[in-house]
Amino acid sequence: MTTQIPLCWARLDSHAFLAAQAIAAALPAPVRELGAETARKVLASPPADVPLTPLARVEDLAVPTRAGRLRARRYHAPATPGGVLLYLHGGGFVLGTLDGVDEACRAIAARSGWDVVSLEYRLAPEHPYPAALEDAIDTFTWLREHDDRVAVGGDSAGGNLAAALCLHLRDHDLTPPVTQILVYPAVDDRFATPSWTEFADAPLLTTADARWLWAQYTGSAVIDEYAAPMKAASLRGLPPALVLTAEVDPLRDDAEAYAARLRADGVPSTVVRHTGVFHGFFTEVGVFAQTDTALDDVARHLRAH
Template sequence: MNDAAPAWRNLLDDQATAVAGLISQLLPKRLHELGPEQARALVNSAPSAEPITRLDHVEQLTVPTRTGAIAARLYRADGAGSRGPGPTLVYLHGGGFVLGTLDGADELCRAIAAGSGWTVVSLEYRLAPENKYPAALEDCIDAYTWLARSAPDLGIDPAQIAVGGDSAGGNLATALCLYRREKGDTLPVAQVLAYPAVDDGFTRPSWSDFADAPLLGAAEGRWFWEQYTGAGHPGGDPLAAPMHAESLRGLPPALIITAEVDPIRDDAEAYAQRLREDGVPVSSTRYRGVFHGFFTEVTVFAQAKHAVEEVCQYLRELSRG
């Protein structure tokens, strides 16, 4: 047996190394070996009794969709309501389309609202494999439409709605933009994407370089994709894997954040390059020393705090025009 440490381990900073060790202790198997229910039980975050970032206004919403309703959570920065309808970020959590909850993105959404002055609306879309593609995307499409239509009642400026998400949530955010572009609907003012899962080829070098990276490796990536689309999905669908879109021209400006040790890294950075080539303004930052999933852990990783600060600055500048 070869017990040599993987080459990528030397790329991790001290915080990421410690967290990677903790993950290996807490998870008896890799996520793809656990199955959806056990993975959810071990990975999904419990509600926080005392949030780190306190806001005056956090509201639970029920958002109607074509199949019923989904839960959402609205975060408003202190004092923002007194200034009238304001800019809003619709946030879609990650989790490989299988994992993730509103609670898992709670502290991140609080930090973005407090730091940017934007309202944040976090959506709890349906998960796979119980609800396969396009269920999650349909929830996001319907929720975004409802939020834009209900903006006056929610204190939202309908002309200043951005969309964002991490990992699978980044996929859904990009697909939402593609869908609205094709329908001729008003687009979000921006896309804020953390290591978005935009391709289904699993062929770029980072998929082999970080095949056994902490939390998300190559086997997990393929497993999550099969849970979402089904083993028989033919591929090539741009609303499932946005990299397949013939053109990205006309999509909203994007901020794209990637992690150095992440199988998805090269796909996300290739997507950023395609956006640039198609004339879409893009800001892209690779955060060194961290692995997939770092962005939402704002109380754990210093790099996550820096990334959130970058997002907040981007949104502040966006609202100033």
């Protein structure tokens, strides 16, 4: 890391600032310079020897999809589940694993009373758009064959996939999720809102890295509303939403603008900005107090639905 601290880091609280320094020191180069294969190795999160949230039953699944069987993990709620949440991990469509969101999924299941199914969807650039979205659609369809109440959620790229899934189901007159949980979702391809400039050098995800990750995902594809949900002509008829954002995050303003559009189009939506933290905080269970609060936000929202 250079000695020059980005100005936007002054918005971080003391815990997040130390975490940002540690991340910067651990990265030998920006993600866009490391490339997909090396970045996956550097940023991989191994499973904890002893989970912070033990559950009596965590089940490995093989989900049938048009691309073949995909790995997934079902976290069974301690009591009779209120439903099942399909959770889609973040990582800019290029990174991310089941293990990386393991603690968050455990916490959601334990606190909400809902089962959680975490999907290992196909990653770019090996599998560009719409591969990951197809995986999400097929997994949701499969879950609906076994569960009456299915919600969808995800962080970052996973939030994009959750939002796009809801649009696809609406447009094809298919049964929608009971609710959508969008954690700092990537919903727009214009990189035009103020936070892209204000937090261009934010920890973990810079604007330059975000542009590179987006290019890996979309490749030469035409960017439609299922790639960038903000492009949808209308958001009417979508399921109720909970949108969580981080204060120091280039994606912040896009995510909050999407929540505003949902409300304007008659979709019940709640947006919560968590201050003092950066992109990626949601899955860092046990690291930030804001993570614990955000997990409670999600659990409360699921119980209400």
